[in-house]
Amino acid sequence: MPELPEVETIARGLRPSILNKEITGCEVRYKNIIKIPEKEEFKKRVLNTQVLEVKRRGKYLIISLNNEKDLIFHLGMTGKLLIKSGEAEIDKHTHIILNFAEGFDLRFNNIRKFGRVYLINNDEPEKAGGLADLGPEPLSGDFTLEVFKKGFKNRTTFIKSLLLKQGFVAGLGNIYTDEALFEAGISPDRRANTLKNEEKEKLYKAIIKVLKKGIKYCGTSINDYVDSKGVPGSFQDKLKVYGREGETCPECGHKIAKKKIGGRSSHYCPHCQQ
DNA sequence: GGCTTTGTTTTATA
């Protein structure tokens, strides 16, 4: 489940392989994964371009081309971006293949077809799904405690649901929200408007800490996630609550609970998190 | 073959 740390790991892995390299071929094997433009237009516009930049914004991976266009991937639940030899066997869930002049491919693989691909002019990000509506980037200078606190204005929803909103903070998914709430000692079913100032500050710090740690361990591989070289991350071994229902809390020894909050499964320690 | 999984979008409601 690629959230911010996973997408960041992929971006870092891709750069040495594709920066300044030329795309010399493009095969679209499943056209519905491309939201904009149509398949033939897509192929025409990526062909014979050069990769200028590889960026990440929230959970979006952005490959800037030298024709003022951005090739944007949202990986959904199971999306992968893999660097493979042009001769490597093609997995049946590979939907887009970009061939590079040096003989390697960048392949977009997506078992459950929940991913999305956009090719847009770089001055119209509003055409790429929710990209233009993302909130502050949590590991950048834009994400200050003041900005974070302002996001609580008029919010009465579950804190868990608020954290998952990409317009509140960009890049958090189910894994890192559960971990951040545990780190902050805040129960996921608290209403956002009931958090005290010091709790908001704890949560603010916890978000940054958990995301940085996720990146340090190259992301969380539970079912599908691997980086651009096919290597899994190791943060799954560091998770304190996510996916650990029934196990004992690493802090207090009580049992970790799991319940649906705002329609999403949430893992937490009912003793440590209030 | 029903259930679960996730992020995002859509729809309905207050």
Added chain:
DNA sequence: GTATAAAACAAAGC
């Protein structure tokens, strides 16, 4: 208009 919550949706694996 705004916020919330629920539902829909993508599809595959078990």
